[in-house]
Amino acid sequence: MSTLTETKSLVGAFTPEAFAAHLASLPPGLPAWWLERKRAAYARFAALPLPGRTDEAWRFSNVGGLTLDGFAFPAAATAVPFAPIGIKKSAKLVFANGRLFSREVLAADLVARGVIVDTLQNALLRHEALVKEHLLAQPPKFGPGKFSALHEAFLADGAFVFVPKGVELGHPVGLFHYALGADAAVFPHSLVIADDNAKVTIVEYFGSTVDTEAQFAAGANDLYAGHGAQLTYIGKQDWSHRALSFQSNSTVVRRDARVQSLNLHLGARQARHESLSQLQAPGAFSEMLALTVARETQEFDQRTLQIHQAPNTKSDLLYKNALLDQAKTIFSGLIVVDADAQKTDAYQSNRNLMLSEEAEANSLPGLEIQANDVRCTHGATSSRIDPEQEFYLQSRGIDKTTADELLTFGFFEEVLNRLADDDLHAALRTLIQTKFTK
């Protein structure tokens, strides 16, 4: 009897029965290794305790706010909101409650050149080897990984993007994930492979229809940039303001490849975002960017790892948070330089703009360097609105709230300016704006 209660508290709504029902709901013909991995993941999830106050990997997080209880597996959606990112796309996949809802297919010439934008379920059937090589292939590096295990266990479907050698996509691929309905639990996933010298931009969006519904999301993505590939990833998290969100992103960068990722954090009541970059061969470069607008009692918990595994690799991280009201942010970042990764150039910076006396920003920058010929810099700052700048704007008739908003955008601009694409830049600005007008 007591074991039963204990098990239940560890799994919440994600019971063994729920897992069995999930497996039963999957289409026939999925590879056995994948089902086996899911079973193993469920066992890990069920055995691991919820993060506790003394967990180093969750330092400063409100672990009391973490819960697995009360969530449900939502039915298929009948409608989704209008796609909020008004830019031209090469292809689009829209998922609602974990199922493909709609799609815009690639142009025929891109299909003919071997580009694939499809569901993970289809990819597991048709491109099994590729999926097996890359899907959730990196071990958890941000603690024991209870939520990553939960993601793997319940992942039903997601996006699969493959851009073959030397192919460049002119417009971004749009991947949309919606959670619809109260208590909905979703497990979004995107697997993106840019083969050697390929070039692609991914725009991923996470959102809800009703901003006040409690929801649960445990998502992940895998980005792989082959030799000389150029991969740009834009992620926008805009879940309902009562959602609990976990997202674990992994990026592998090969020789002379360049990955730029920008994560925009707007939604959820409590959101943890883990971002791992592995620079695996000389010339690899990962630029890691993030912007957060934290309001009311929101908590954004960002954990990053820049792992330099080969010489002459470069990483550049810039995370900027704007904090209002009683919001809280955590940035915990670590640069790891392996012994043979000489001539590493690594940069890490977390900047917080405090727009309220009651907001709280925590920064834990870190270095772990085994090589001796490296250049690594890191730093964290918190600042307030400059009263002279505020007065200058006010003296032009702009009210204080709007002035602060303009100054916050000014603060973000350094990050947005890193984007090469002006349309994307404008679309992101608009999206951030909605958070202020709410």
Add this chain to the structure above:
Amino acid sequence: MPSLVIQDLHVAIGEKEIVKGLSLTIKSGEVHAIMGPNGTGKSTLSKAIAGHPDYTITAGDVLLDGTSILAQEADERARAGLFLAFQYPSEIPGVSIANFLRAAVQARMAEGEELDATAYYKRLYAKMDMLKIDRKFTSRSVNEGFSGGEKKRCEILQMAMLEPKFALMDETDSGLDIDALRIVSEGVNTLRGPDLGVLMITHYQRLLNYIVPDYVHVMWDGRIVKSGDKSLALELEAKGYDWVKKELALA
């Protein structure tokens, strides 16, 4: 007729009194120049009128069209028709001139009224052309990396866009080269008219050759100690402030 009335104004920074009982009435259409040695409180006066929160008004009043503005925030005063061209304009990284001015123009529109973007840019470009400011500046961050002269020109651009009733211009001429001085002065003269009153703070008589004032005041230790017409500026230039000091000592 619209007026800006400064009545026995006392302004303190912290415990220190800087402006010590200054009275001045500017009527619409008039240009008043204030001259005075460094540290005498000219910028303090202009920032206090504009509503800078660091400056405490310990006594006196400022009336815009007969209504006291002292209870209003800086942005309300600006929307009521006041404009301050700063001696040292702030640099605002990441906020473009276009977005900044747009927000300022929008702030003056009625609730629910939409800004006509095409008309806005047309007007902005016309004013920029008048002040010989490169149109590329619209996408640059406000004052960031601007030369001293570019900053001053940008202040006048804002004034031209916002069409205030009363403008306080704090050393708009300093840092301007000869050509820029002429361009900026011409710009101000274009704006000059029955609907604008100007309080112009300057150290140099040469500005007053371009923008001819109706009145010239000498400010000394937080007060206006002498007033006259444009010839007073010439006299000051010739005799220096020691002359004023001696006159003061005699009085």
